[in-house]
Amino acid sequence: MTIVPGELQVPIEGEADIVLARQKGRELAAEIGFSSTEQTIVALAISEIARNIVSYAERGEITFAKLDDGARRGLMVVARDQGPGIADIDLAMRDGYSTARSLGIGLPGAKRVMDEFEIESERDRGTTITMKKWLP
Amino acid sequence: MAVPILKQGDILIASIQSALSDRELVELRDSFSEQIGRLRSRGVVVDVTALDVLDSFATRTLRGIAHTARLRGATAVVVGIQPDVAFAMVQLGLSLEGVETALDLEEGMALLNRTDTADDHRAR
Numbered sequence: 001m002t003i004v005p006g007e008l009q010v011p012i013e014g015e016a017d018i019v020l021a022r023q024k025g026r027e028l029a030a031e032i033g034f035s036s037t038e039q040t041i042v043a044l045a046i047s048e049i050a051r052n053i054v055s056y057a058e059r060g061e062i063t064f065a066k067l068d069d070g071a072r073r074g075l076m077v078v079a080r081d082q083g084p085g086i087a088d089i090d091l092a093m094r095d096g097y098s099t100a101r102s103l104g105i106g107l108p109g110a111k112r113v114m115d116e117f118e119i120e121s122e123r124d125r126g127t128t129i130t131m132k133k134w135l136p
Numbered sequence: 137m138a139v140p141i142l143k144q145g146d147i148l149i150a151s152i153q154s155a156l157s158d159r160e161l162v163e164l165r166d167s168f169s170e171q172i173g174r175l176r177s178r179g180v181v182v183d184v185t186a187l188d189v190l191d192s193f194a195t196r197t198l199r200g201i202a203h204t205a206r207l208r209g210a211t212a213v214v215v216g217i218q219p220d221v222a223f224a225m226v227q228l229g230l231s232l233e234g235v236e237t238a239l240d241l242e243e244g245m246a247l248l249n250r251t252d253t254a255d256d257h258r259a260r
Contacts, residue, residue: 023155040189040221041224108229109228113227
């Protein structure tokens with residue numbers, strides 16, 4: 001897999017940055033050639049992982065990169081924070097589970113709509129969520 | 137930017153014009169709740185035609201608006217959810233259960249007026 005040079009980073013320092021992150025993600029998805037429906041799905045998934053940063057870690061960043069492995073093109077979204085970490089990832093990925101005041105549907109929902117979704121988290125060190133969507 | 141709330145008869149209308157932050161959505165919910173009482177409104181319409189994403193927070197706040205309105209004796213209708221937005225919500229598993237929806241502002245107003253008429257019939 002190749003990451004096309006020219007990453008784009010959006011700092012997440014408050015809830016207003018959630019809007020900015022999903023707008024940037026949508027723009028990039030459009031550039032890559034995703035349909036308007038897919039752009040909306042990607043923007044929604046970005047909104048949920050950005051919100052996860054604001055709710056649990058307060059600050060972090062989202063990095064966008066275009067992917068091209070020769071056979072297919074796609075978008076990679078990486079959300080990184082240095083927050084408290086997720087104690088139990090399996091529990092966090094369960095529909096309806098939340099320790100903040102939310103529906104607990106954000107992360108499992110984002111996973112459902114993206115092609116690849118990985119969480120790495122370490123207690124008191126932070127969380128990194130990497131998700132990818134490939135052009136159909 | 138706060139969302140302006142217009143009054144038309146006994147109906148309040150908020151047309152969301154651009155992507156809203158969480159705080160602005162919560163402000164909208166609170167000002168609806170206050171104005172329903174002050175202006176004695178029977179219905180509120182939230183027009184989300186301009187929104188390109190409704191995420192879990194927005195969905196939850198719209199539900200909050202509808203439930204608060206209900207408790208204050210009014211009916212809330214969410215109108216103008218775009219096809220892509222609706223599809224993405226379904227894919228992600230977000231719903232607006234328990235919230236009245238209509239295709240657009242006109243349909244939303246018609247729905248509220250029908251509700252009024254039904255109430256009048258019951259009252260007689």
